[in-house]
Amino acid sequence: MIASQEQWVRFTPRQRLVRFSWYFGIVAALVFSARNVEIIPEFLYDAPEQVADLVSRMWPVAWDYYPTSVHAVMIETLHIATLGTIITILLAVPVGFLAARNITRSTTLNYLAKLILVSSRSVNSMVWALLFVAVFGPGAMAGTMAIAFRSIGFVGKLLAEALEEAHPGPIEALQAAGAPWISTVTKGYWPQIQPAFWSIALFRWDINVRESAVLGLVGAGGIGTALDASMSLFDWDRVAVILISIFTVVMLAEVVVTQLRKRII
Amino acid sequence: MSEARSGRMVALGRPNWLVRAGWVALGVYVVYAGSLLNVTWDRFVIGLAHGAEFIGRMFPPNVSRLELLFSDMTESLEIAIIATFFGVILSLPVGLLAARNLMPVWVTWPARLFIAVCRSFHPVIVAILFVKAVGFGALAGILALIVASIGFIGKLFAEAIEEISLKQVEAVRASGAPFMNVITFGVLPQVLARFIGFCTYQLDSNLRNSTMVGIVGAGGIGGTLFAAFQRFDYDFVCTILIAIIAVIMVAEVGTQRLRQVFQ
Structure with missing residues (x-):
């Protein structure tokens, strides 16, 4: 064995220290949480009975409840998701343009746009719904606005990233030909970001269908209102109908989005 | 093209x-x-x-009940951390079972259905069911977020496995390795980096949702937030919202660092 032979090590000592402190931190957080969290064991012993009770009360499913009370709010849910997504796009496009560093050359404006995007994402859609219920009163209007404001961050961020990735060649060519700003956008950027744009919009719509199903729990319209009403009355057979219809619609939305993505992109 | x-x-x-x-x-x-x-x-x-009027009543934020805020926020964080841990552990086998290039159809089909059910319900709806099953409190929130984690990580993990190169799997198999070794030496090294990425995303998402499951009584700060809304204590609502946003932003930076270190 040669004494001077250097052995290859995967990580530098500093990297190892950092990784170890992360491991340590994660384990410490986990142990602290597990010891500190309040779990009442008496409730847990009861759980199998409660689940059996839940299942027996959900069966048979009250199918006749669907046409009378679920269908209308389900359609409302879809309207909330769709209209919310459309409003989001209208609001997010200007913010996305402001956030894209290759289009807006001002750092202050970039940061302002980023701040709008981050605050939109940090507030949960149910909190947005609570806020808008306080403003507009209960109903689908509050739900639509909640979905719209919640999604700005997501759509705007991805849109800004797509704009920043756009190839500068066509834009420079247009500018060299003396094209006005609006033509650079419609003929230079739009064709390049179009596939990303539609995929972002469809993806967000898919998420919004899921999210709009719970907004009714805080009074913001949609199928959540029916869910809330049935649960307050412990009508678990009706809850079962509602859950099955949510599952079906979410699955259908996913299929629609996958098919449309294949066609458009 | x-x-x-x-x-x-x-x-x-x-x-x-x-x-x-x-x-x-x-x-x-x-x-x-x-x-x-x-x-x-x-x-x-x-x-x-x-x-x-609403915004007027929100300011100045009410800081008289910071202790309540602190203990509820801690509970939210605990829910998120425990749920992510168990969610990650459970989504490993579920994701493996759902990968169509490794498993026969009669295994992937039920696994994929399970993932689809986990994914299609918002955590708050799942939390309602768990509140009925295990009562009010943090446990219902933990279970609801575990379900959400399985849905998200399970799906992406299965997709990642479906994209791996089968050559390494075949090489390990050809050496006569048993099934578990094929998984640990042929499959996992190829997907581990992406798996860590999914887990940190899910930790982020669980933190966000753990502040919400309280609305239906599943523990954490959501219950206090909802109660403050219903009592029109908008100045306290403002304090809670600022705290939630601050925690989420700090967590976002933290998980980003985590990704950088481990990828």
Whole structure:
């Protein structure tokens, strides 16, 4: 064995220290949480009975409840998701343009746009719904606005990233030909970001269908209102109908989005 | 690909009536759906007045109940951490079972259905069911977020496994390795980096949702937030919201660092 032979090590000592402190931190957080969290064991012993009770009360499913009370709010849910997504796009496009560093050359404006995007994402859609219920009163209007404001961050961020990735060649060519700003956008950027744009919009719509199903729990319209009403009355057979219809619609939305993505992109 | 491109080039000159019809249909839909919302100008103006009053009552933020805020926020964080841990552990086998290139159809089909069920319900809805099953409190929130984690990580993990190169798997198999070794030495090294990425995303998402499951009584700060809303304590609502946003932003930076270190 040669004494001077250097052995290859995967990580530098500093990297190892950092990784170890992360491991340590994660384990410490986990142990602290597990010891500190309040779990009442008496409730847990009861759980199998409660689940059996839940299942027996959900069966048979009250199918006749669907046409009378679920269908209308389900359609409302879809309207909330769709209209919310459309409003989001209208609001997010200007913010996305402001956030894209290759289009807006001002750092202050970039940061302002980023701040709008981050605050939109940090507030949960149910909190947005609570806020808008306080403003507009209960109903689908509050739900639509909640979905719209919640999604700005997501759509705007991805849109800004797509704009920043756009190839500068066509834009420079247009500018060299003396094209006005609006033509650079419609003929230079739009064709390049179009596939990303539609995929972002469809993806967000898919998420919004899921999210709009719970907004009714805080009074913001949609199928959540029916869910809330049935649960307050412990009508678990009706809850079962509602859950099955949510599952079906979410699955259908996913299929629609996958098919449309294949066609458009 | 090139054919499609040239086809598009030809179409550039003349108007595409199909696309225009699509835009018109979209406009008609917006007007129709908007009319269902009963948005009138009066309501909008009243709403703005309400909004101004609302914001006025939010400030200055009420800091008299910081202890309650702190203990609830800690509970939210605990829910998120425990749920992510168990969610990650459980989603490993579920994701493996759902990978179509490693497992036979009769295994992947039920696994994929399970993932789809986990994914299609919002954590808050799942939390409702668990509140019924295990009572009010943090445990219901933990279980609900475990379900959400399995849905998200399980799906992405299965997709990642389906994209791996089978050559390494075959090499390990050819050496006579048992099934578990094929997984640990042929499959996992190829997907581990992406798996860590999914886990940190899920930790982020669980933190966000753990502040919400309290609305239906599943522990954490959501219950206090909802109660403050219903009692019109908007100044306390403001404090809670600021705290939630601060925690989420710090967590976002933290998980980003985590990704950088481990990828």
